[in-house]
Amino acid sequence: MAAFSLAQVGFVALGLLLFKIVYEIIKSYNFARFAKANGCEKPHNVSGSWPFSIINGWQRLFRFMDIVNNGGDVIEDGFGRLFEHANTVQATQFDGSVEIDTIEPANIQAMLATQFKDFGMGKMRINQFYPILGNSIFSSDGSDWEHSRSLFRPQFNREQINDMEETEQAAQQLINALGPTDSTGWTKGTELLPLLYNFTLDTATAFLFGESVNSQAINTSPQHHTNPQETSQAKQFMADFELASEYMMHRIRGQSLYWLADGLPFRRAVRRIRAFTEHFVQRVLDPAAREKAAATTSKKYNLLAALATETQDRTELRNQTLAILIAGRDTTAGLLGWSFERLALHPDVFDKLRAAILRDFPPGGEPITFAKLKACRYLQHFLNEVLRLHPNVPINNRTTTRPTTLPVGGGPTQTSPIALPANRTVTFSVYLLHRRTDLWGPDALDFRPERWGEGKIPAWQFLPFSGGPRICLGQQFALTEAGYVLVRMLQRFEGVEGVGGGERLRKGIGLTMWPAEGVRVRFRRAGGGE
Numbered sequence: 001m002a003a004f005s006l007a008q009v010g011f012v013a014l015g016l017l018l019f020k021i022v023y024e025i026i027k028s029y030n031f032a033r034f035a036k037a038n039g040c041e042k043p044h045n046v047s048g049s050w051p052f053s054i055i056n057g058w059q060r061l062f063r064f065m066d067i068v069n070n071g072g073d074v075i076e077d078g079f080g081r082l083f084e085h086a087n088t089v090q091a092t093q094f095d096g097s098v099e100i101d102t103i104e105p106a107n108i109q110a111m112l113a114t115q116f117k118d119f120g121m122g123k124m125r126i127n128q129f130y131p132i133l134g135n136s137i138f139s140s141d142g143s144d145w146e147h148s149r150s151l152f153r154p155q156f157n158r159e160q161i162n163d164m165e166e167t168e169q170a171a172q173q174l175i176n177a178l179g180p181t182d183s184t185g186w187t188k189g190t191e192l193l194p195l196l197y198n199f200t201l202d203t204a205t206a207f208l209f210g211e212s213v214n215s216q217a218i219n220t221s222p223q224h225h226t227n228p229q230e231t232s233q234a235k236q237f238m239a240d241f242e243l244a245s246e247y248m249m250h251r252i253r254g255q256s257l258y259w260l261a262d263g264l265p266f267r268r269a270v271r272r273i274r275a276f277t278e279h280f281v282q283r284v285l286d287p288a289a290r291e292k293a294a295a296t297t298s299k300k301y302n303l304l305a306a307l308a309t310e311t312q313d314r315t316e317l318r319n320q321t322l323a324i325l326i327a328g329r330d331t332t333a334g335l336l337g338w339s340f341e342r343l344a345l346h347p348d349v350f351d352k353l354r355a356a357i358l359r360d361f362p363p364g365g366e367p368i369t370f371a372k373l374k375a376c377r378y379l380q381h382f383l384n385e386v387l388r389l390h391p392n393v394p395i396n397n398r399t400t401t402r403p404t405t406l407p408v409g410g411g412p413t414q415t416s417p418i419a420l421p422a423n424r425t426v427t428f429s430v431y432l433l434h435r436r437t438d439l440w441g442p443d444a445l446d447f448r449p450e451r452w453g454e455g456k457i458p459a460w461q462f463l464p465f466s467g468g469p470r471i472c473l474g475q476q477f478a479l480t481e482a483g484y485v486l487v488r489m490l491q492r493f494e495g496v497e498g499v500g501g502g503e504r505l506r507k508g509i510g511l512t513m514w515p516a517e518g519v520r521v522r523f524r525r526a527g528g529g530e
């Protein structure tokens with residue numbers, strides 16, 4: 001076959017180029033008509049003044065890096081600066097793409113609820129999670145997500161999360177891990193955060209697999225753990241889970257360059273995490289193994305067994321359970337971490353919360369239940385206030401699935417709708433939304449649980465668990481676990497105090513948000529020494 005001449009290749013390339021140009025012109029003409037028909041105006045542009053948008057994106061990235069290197073706060077000093085003049089803005093990213101950033105309740109409500117079908121997680125986010133979660137509730141859109149959500153819907157009801165046996169055991173292990181008190185009644189100064197991560201890993205694995213990985217016991221009193229094979233498998237799982245979470249964090253931070261955060265250690269960790277989970281999947285699918293396990297575990301319910309009545313697809317069962325573990329473990333530990341940070345900083349709140357707890361849950365009284373935790377008003381107000389100032393998912397995004405609009409943010413008064421083409425990312429920050437003084441009042445930055453008893457908070461102003469059809473599935477589970485620990489801890493201890501220096505409320509941000517300096521505290525046992 002005769003080779004193509006250079007002229008022929010050039011001709012075809014030129015043809016393709018012309019086609020692309022005409023295609024783009026028609027597309028932008030149609031988009032302009034769409035915008036006009038919907039009365040849209042452009043949002044405030046904070047991209048920068050360089051002629052090539054990618055330079056503006058790089059400039060913004062360097063500014064962010066500078067803030068981080070100088071000990072600044074990425075959300076407040078970096079992302080927050082975008083909103084100095086408007087609550088919805090347009091900015092250029094370091095890869096040259098344009099995105100919309102917003103802290104406006106009406107726009108967030110549109111994305112998450114009223115125009116739900118126009119916004120998805122987007123391919124990038126799905127790819128970021130894919131190596132570990134495959135196709136799961138957390139890493140899917142459209143009909144795949146609908147399938148996952150319907151699979152889970154019956155599993156997070158009141159009865160399942162009211163089964164507190166494992167929570168009680170894990171709470172006692174947490175208290176034991178603090179060690180003895182001295183003659184004045186104080187425990188030693190402890191770094192509490194790792195103990196909270198152990199607590200949530202243990203309760204989450206008990207809920208998912210019907211069996212806790214016992215990380216608290218293994219980490220704090222290994223001598224009491226007698227099965228060496230079980231111990232080493234659980235330790236490996238914990239180490240792999242930490243490593244995989246770190247890679248996931250880099251994949252999310254890397255945005256479209258997520259694929260750079262990959263490699264053999266990550267893939268090996270994922271392989272082992274999957275194998276560990278598959279062992280439990282195998283157990284629920286194999287009737288003989290199921291019977292044997294039922295004889296050795298006391299847990300009445302486990303999520304995996306319940307899911308196995310709906311599907312017997314091993315890969316699906318594995319991916320979905322791992323998604324729940326990733327969604328639920330660090331977030332709940334973060335909520336508890338921030339709770340104890342706040343209690344150490346505000347002794348008056350500690351005393352008030354303890355009084356409410358002792359009134360509703362006198363030590364030695366009836367078991368703690370879901371309903372009783374919900375009915376303890378000051379406990380709920382306290383948790384809300386922690387979630388308001390320290391939402392565990394501080395920044396999130398959605399990508400448009402087709403040309404659409406956001407209701408506000410356009411034009412000089414920012415009250416006109418904004419037009420968005422297909423595939424446009426909209427980033428929103430509930431962290432900044434929760435701190436807006438025009439919405440929450442001049443004391444928005446103060447930690448004041450009492451505000452929750454002073455009137456109704458508009459629904460789309462407080463979104464720690466997101467909203468709309470993709471609202472957090474584990475909200476009640478997380479609040480129950482956190483409430484339970486607070487009750488048991490405040491029954492046992494009458495005081496908490498921060499120990500060591502450092503900036504107590506500095507945040508670490510990865511997949512979730514946690515106290516970056518840890519939670520270094522000591523507790524005073526109720527009733528004094530020994």
Ligand code: HEM
Pocket residue numbers: 137138149323324327328329331332335391392393396397463464465466469470471472473474475477478
């Ligand atoms: C304080 C603790 C928690 C917080 C603040 C939290 C927050 C969130 C947020 C903001 C989302 C929305 C993410 C998005 O749409 O991009 C979400 C989704 C989700 N959460 Fe939670 N979460 C917590 C605990 C849990 C727990 C304990 C579980 C499970 C046991 C869980 C399971 C899920 C699942 C499965 C989704 C995905 C729902 C879907 O896409 O349909 N979460 N969570």
